[in-house]
Amino acid sequence: DQQVKQNSPSLSVQEGRISILNCDYTNSMFDYFLWYKKYPAEGPTFLISISSIKDKNEDGRFTVFLNKSAKHLSLHIVPSQPGDSAVYFCAANQAGTALIFGKGTTLSVSS
Amino acid sequence: DTGVSQDPRHKITKRGQNVTFRCDPISEHNRLYWYRQTLGQGPEFLTYFQNEAQLEKSRLLSDRFSAERPKGSFSTLEIQRTEQGDSAMYLCASSRLAGQAKSNYGYTFGSGTRLTVV
Numbered sequence: 001d002q003q004v005k006q007n008s009p010s011l012s013v014q015e016g017r018i019s020i021l022n023c024d025y026t027n028s029m030f031d032y033f034l035w036y037k038k039y040p041a042e043g044p045t046f047l048i049s050i051s052s053i054k055d056k057n058e059d060g061r062f063t064v065f066l067n068k069s070a071k072h073l074s075l076h077i078v079p080s081q082p083g084d085s086a087v088y089f090c091a092a093n094q095a096g097t098a099l100i101f102g103k104g105t106t107l108s109v110s111s
Numbered sequence: 112d113t114g115v116s117q118d119p120r121h122k123i124t125k126r127g128q129n130v131t132f133r134c135d136p137i138s139e140h141n142r143l144y145w146y147r148q149t150l151g152q153g154p155e156f157l158t159y160f161q162n163e164a165q166l167e168k169s170r171l172l173s174d175r176f177s178a179e180r181p182k183g184s185f186s187t188l189e190i191q192r193t194e195q196g197d198s199a200m201y202l203c204a205s206s207r208l209a210g211q212a213k214s215n216y217g218y219t220f221g222s223g224t225r226l227t228v229v
Contacts, residue, residue, distance in 0.1 A: 004153075034217050043115070043202055044154065046217030089153050098144055098167060099218065101153035 003027045004092050006102035015111045019077040023090030023102055026071065030092040034099065035064060035075045038087045047088075048075070080109045113137075115221035117203050123227045124193055131189045132224045136205030143186050144218060145178055146202040147171065154202055160186060161208070193228045200225050 005024045013019045021035075031052040036044035050057040050064045050073070057064050063076045077084055090102040116135040124130050136143045142161050146154035157176070158168045162183035172178075175193075180186040190197055204218035 006153075009151075036217070036220075041222070043204070043220030043222050046219070049217055091153075098156045098159050100156065101146075103151065103153045 001026070002102075003030075004090055004100050004102040006090055006105050008105050009103070010106045010108070012108045012110065013080045015082055015109055016079045019075075019080045019084065019107055019109065021075040021077075021088050021090075021105050021107065023073045023075075024071060025073075025090075025092050027092070027094075028071065029094050031095055032093055033064070033066060033073050034091045035062075036089040036091060036101075037084075038089065038104070044089055077107075080107075082109050082111050085109045115203055115205055115219050117201075117221035117224050119224055120222065121225045121227075123229060126193060126195060126228055128193055129189065129191045130193060130226065131187055132201055132203075132226075134186045134188070134203030134221060136185070136203070137219055138184075139207070140205035140219070141183075141208050142206045143180055144204045144206070145186070145188050146204065148200045148202055148223070149198075157188075190226075193226075195228045198226055198228045 003026050034049040035047040037047045038044040048059050048062045048064050050066050055066050066073045085108050087104045087106050089104045091099040093099045118133045144159040145157040148154045156169050157172050158178050160180040175191045178188045200223045202223045204220040206218045
């Protein structure tokens with residue numbers, strides 16, 4: 001049973017436009033949500049996180065939105081840049097337990 | 112802070128052989144995690160340590176797999192009698208205890224060890 005789902009395997013966006021990556025989860029006990037970015041031949045890199053007590057967290061060009069009633073979160077990247085092209089993983093956990101990751105969405109930003 | 116180091120970066124082994132991977136976490140991080148990633152999948156949790164204690168093991172961690180973290184520093188992951196299905200990227204990550212530094216809550220991953228079983 002996949003507790004964290006990223007239903008879009010890929011997304012293509014033009015440079016300067018907004019990228020929206022989506023993630024759904026099934027476990028209502030999750031209290032922390034994170035996004036990771038991964039380039040080929042490297043490990044995932046932490047990008048941004050949000051606690052379940054918040055509905056938005058912003059860090060520069062990256063904003064994560066959490067809709068607990070819908071069990072849905074999204075990552076917005078504005079403006080998108082070619083260097084943002086990577087695989088993005090959504091992850092979640094309950095306090096003290098290991099992160100559970102989605103399958104990832106490959107973002108391609110064209111110039 | 113030199114990050115999380117994993118050794119080797121690549122390992123090719125024949126089916127039935129034993130392999131061992133090493134992970135050196137960030138020195139001030141209490142927790143160390145092992146994940147496995149196969150093509151088209153996200154990282155799948157295998158096990159984690161808090162200091163030297165192994166606190167949780169996934170059902171993915173069959174009896175052919177064993178992990179250790181002696182003295183709460185580096186960790187090793189051993190796979191005995193490797194099978195072709197063990198071919199994957201093995202990722203190690205470390206983190207502070209949750210709540211100690213929320214801005215650093217995210218795990219820091221190493222670059223992984225890519226295992227190919229032929």
